[in-house]
Amino acid sequence: MALTREEREQFLAEPHIAALAVDAGPGRAPLTVPIWYQYEPGGDTWILTALDSRKYGLISAAGRFSLMVDRLEPTIRYVSVEGPVVDTAPATLDQLREMSARYLPADKVDDYVDFSWKNHGDQLVLRMRPERWVSSDLGQV
Numbered sequence: 001m002a003l004t005r006e007e008r009e010q011f012l013a014e015p016h017i018a019a020l021a022v023d024a025g026p027g028r029a030p031l032t033v034p035i036w037y038q039y040e041p042g043g044d045t046w047i048l049t050a051l052d053s054r055k056y057g058l059i060s061a062a063g064r065f066s067l068m069v070d071r072l073e074p075t076i077r078y079v080s081v082e083g084p085v086v087d088t089a090p091a092t093l094d095q096l097r098e099m100s101a102r103y104l105p106a107d108k109v110d111d112y113v114d115f116s117w118k119n120h121g122d123q124l125v126l127r128m129r130p131e132r133w134v135s136s137d138l139g140q141v
Helices: 005-013 054-062 093-103 106-119
Strands: 018-022 031-035 045-050 064-071 077-090 123-128 132-137
Touching: 005 077, 005 132, 018 054, 031 054, 045 054, 045 093, 054 064, 054 077, 054 123, 064 123, 093 106
Parallel strands: none
Antiparallel strands: 018 031, 018 064, 045 123, 064 077, 077 123, 077 132
């Protein structure tokens, strides 16, 4: 059973780990990797990635990517969203902190942010405008 617009946007706004997929070029399957993301209903989805990552190179070339998030309990539910990259900008320390606080326990955020900022190289924020949605809650079947 497909989710309503409100249900799918609320589900995507929850802190799930996403599977990011992007075209990897002729003769290759799409690159698919787990990633943290941020989303607020009605807005753009954004991710952080390293400037020198394969992921960024492929997204830059394709101009778009997909995210798929799911859960198994209390029902099997998923949302997949695909769209164009609408903005790319250097990541800020505040954005790294926001993303980290979404996924990590509060007492781990400062140490992770400090480590990541010093050791992960130049980071970018890529904003994707959701154009196509696929969703389902198999518990409603």
